[in-house]
Amino acid sequence: MLIEVMVSAMLVALIVVATLNGFDVTNRLTADERSHAQADALAQQDEDRLRGFQVSALSGLNETRKVTYNGTEYTIKSTAKFVSDATGTESCTAAAASADYIQTTSEVTWPALKTRAPVVETGLIAPHVGGSLLVQVFNASGVGVPGMTVTATGPSPSTGTETGTTGANGCVVFGSVEPGEYKVTTHQTGYVEKNGNEEPPSSEQAAAVVNGSTTKKIFEFDRGGAIKVTFASAASSDQWLAFNTSMTTFRTFGTAEIYNTAVTSPATLFPFTAPYTVYAGSCESDDPHVINAAVTDSTATVVGGSTVEPSPAVTVPPVAIKVWSGKSKASPGFQIEGAQVWIEDTGCKTIRKSVTTSAGALLHPNMPFGKYRLCVTGGPEGGKNGVKKELGKKRKYTYKEGTTFTNDTAAGPSALATMTDDSGTLNEGAAAVYLENGATVNAGAELTEGTTCP
Numbered sequence: 473m474l475i476e477v478m479v480s481a482m483l484v485a486l487i488v489v490a491t492l493n494g495f496d497v498t499n500r501l502t503a504d505e506r507s508h509a510q511a512d513a514l515a516q517q518d519e520d521r522l523r524g525f526q527v528s529a530l531s532g533l534n535e536t537r538k539v540t541y542n543g544t545e546y547t548i549k550s551t552a553k554f555v556s557d558a559t560g561t562e563s564c565t566a567a568a569a570s571a572d573y574i575q576t577t578s579e580v581t582w583p584a585l586k587t588r589a590p591v592v593e594t595g596l597i598a599p600h601v602g603g604s605l606l607v608q609v610f611n612a613s614g615v616g617v618p619g620m621t622v623t624a625t626g627p628s629p630s631t632g633t634e635t636g637t638t639g640a641n642g643c644v645v646f647g648s649v650e651p652g653e654y655k656v657t658t659h660q661t662g663y664v665e666k667n668g669n670e671e672p673p674s675s676e677q678a679a680a681v682v683n684g685s686t687t688k689k690i691f692e693f694d695r696g697g698a699i700k701v702t703f704a705s706a707a708s709s710d711q712w713l714a715f716n717t718s719m720t721t722f723r724t725f726g727t728a729e730i731y732n733t734a735v736t737s738p739a740t741l742f743p744f745t746a747p748y749t750v751y752a753g754s755c756e757s758d759d760p761h762v763i764n765a766a767v768t769d770s771t772a773t774v775v776g777g778s779t780v781e782p783s784p785a786v787t788v789p790p791v792a793i794k795v796w797s798g799k800s801k802a803s804p805g806f807q808i809e810g811a812q813v814w815i816e817d818t819g820c821k822t823i824r825k826s827v828t829t830s831a832g833a834l835l836h837p838n839m840p841f842g843k844y845r846l847c848v849t850g851g852p853e854g855g856k857n858g859v860k861k862e863l864g865k866k867r868k869y870t871y872k873e874g875t876t877f878t879n880d881t882a883a884g885p886s887a888l889a890t891m892t893d894d895s896g897t898l899n900e901g902a903a904a905v906y907l908e909n910g911a912t913v914n915a916g917a918e919l920t921e922g923t924t925c926p
Contacts, residue, residue, distance in 0.1 A: 504584070508591060510541055511580040515593035518548055518578035523597060525552075530574050530597070530647075532639035549579040554604065554645040555596075564608055564616075564643030573598055574647060602648040603681035605634075609642040609658055611694040612743050612776075616642020620660045620693060623672070627652020627681065645686075654679045656689050662777070664696040667719055668740040695776030697743050700736040700783035701725075701750055707838040708733050709788040710824070714741060714748040714772075715756070724754055729824055731836050736779065747771040752788045753840035757819025760787065760841040764880045767841070788838040789884045791815065792902035795832040795848055795855075797863040799908045807832030808863045808907065810855035814847040814925030815839065818876050828855065833902065843878050846871040847925030848905050864907030866923050 522530065533552040538545055554564070555575045574597040581590045605624055609617040620638040625631060627650050636644035638658075656679050657672030665675050679687050703709045711726040712735060719742075726735040741748065749769045751760050760767040770784040793813075798805025811828040819842050826835050850864025857863060871877060879885050 506542075507544060507582055507584060510544070511546060511582065511591040512593070514539060514541070514546055514548060515578040515580045515591050518550055518580075519576060519593050519595045522550060522552065522576045522578070523595065530576070532636055532644045533576075534639055544582050544584075546580055546582045549581075550576070551579075552576045553639075554606070554647055564606060564641050564645065603651050603683050604686040605646040605649055605654060605656070605679055605681050606686050606688045607636075607638070607644050607646075607656060607658065607691065608688070609638050609691045609693050611642075611692070612745060616640065617660070617663070617693055618642060620644075620658045620663070620691075622656065622658045624649070624654045624656050624679070626654035628654070649681055651681050651683050654681060658691050658693065660693070662695055662739070663693045664740050664742055665691065665693050666716075666742045666744070667721060668696070668723055668742060670696070670740060692742075694743050696738075696740045697774035697776050698737050698739040698779040699741060699748065699750060699772045699774060700734060700779055700781070701770075701786050702734040702783045703732075703752065703838070704785040704787045706733055707788045707790070708836060709735075709752045709786075709838050709840070710836075711735075711754045711822075711840075712750060712752050712786055713754065713756075713758075714750050716742075716744045716746060716748050718744055718746070722756060728754065728822060734783065739777070739779070741774045743774045743776040745773075747773040750784055750786060751840070752786050752838075753820060753842060754817070754822045755820035758817065758840040758842045763841040763843075763878065767882070787882050788840060789879050789882055790837040791834065791839045791844070791846075791879055792837055792884055793834060793846075793848070793905055794902040795828050795864070795905045795907065797855075797857070797908055798906055800906060801904065803908075804904070804906070805908055806857035806860055806863055808850065808855035809857060810851075811864055811907070812849050812851050812925065814849075816845040816926075818843045818845055830857070839879050841879055843876040845876055848907070849923060849925055850907050852923040867907040868923070868925065869905050869907060870925075 530552040533550060535550045537548050539548060552574050555573050576595045576597060578593045579590045607622045609620045611617050618638055618640050622636050622638060622644045624634045624646055634646045634649060638644045656677050657675050659671050664670050669675060675691060677689050679689050681687050699714060701712045708731040710728050710731050711724055713722045713724045715722040725737045750772055751758060751769055761769045770786050772780045772784045774780060795808045795811040796804045797808055808828055809830040813826045813834055816823045829835055847870045849868040852866060854862035854865030877885050877887060
């Protein structure tokens, strides 16, 4: 009898437990169904909200927000993209001729969902009659650049603007815009186009929008980088330039007649996959390899967001002259401190002015490869050597009037000897310039009265 009572009690207990578990499962299923239903309602509400947006606000939309309902926190992700009616693919990634619809997507998740699929609702919005302007921005590797601000101004003569931001694929679409001519610009802090320009209107492109079709404009922007150029052999120089064959023009850095042993560019160099050619000077006429085919140009490959290290060493050959107060090597006089020297880079039309040191040499002798005109004068008061004054006063030396010499080797001008009036004899490795009245002059050089150079 006792055994029967115990069995009966166990059966009752099992039935009670099973019943309670059934109630718990039912309650959990009901809560999950309620969460799904509420998520679906939130997704539908979000789709209704997106249908009220302006077309320009939907371009590249990618928005996430949180909503709490009945104690549950829901995350709603809203996105929109332009799609082609013919292919159903996103207009920025397809070769479609038009962006006909805006596809909106509302995705809802909540913590209890865990790894299960989110609740998703989608919709299509047909813009009113007009044209579409599609703008895509790529980096140096051909990958879309997100976060670029794109502005379309027009249609001309209107100065009204449409503004959007590129999405993950570097694309923004201005749908349903009035036909006509637009000016399109794009920018983002720290990003440059191939010629190093950061801000509009440098990046401006013209776009003609036509009813019922899409006009596409492509920009190339990437994070800018820098190059630090060190002048070889601890020489000082004032300017250097960088050029890449994909650029439309060279870039010059440094300031004329401000001399340093190294000069760093701002971080505005486009990171081309191919290297830049770098050399001292202010224009392409100073390219060492062009001046002397035996010389190899220095190069540097820029990485966006950083400075090229180690810095490329750039050769700046010296123009070695010494200015004397006498007539010739046999009667040199004194080395003149304070003589005024005028050197013109005839290819770049750059003029560098200097004075001589106590040794009669140029204070800044290093000059870029190139062709030059030279003029030296003692000036109206003349130079000095210790206590001696008025050396070379009102005297002027002009190297081969109307002609040039070439700074064409790492050691300086190969024809340096012809710059002296010593019939080709070097003076301590430098060309001697004599300013005394009656000095002998060779190779057409002129010694005249004068206090200023051209």
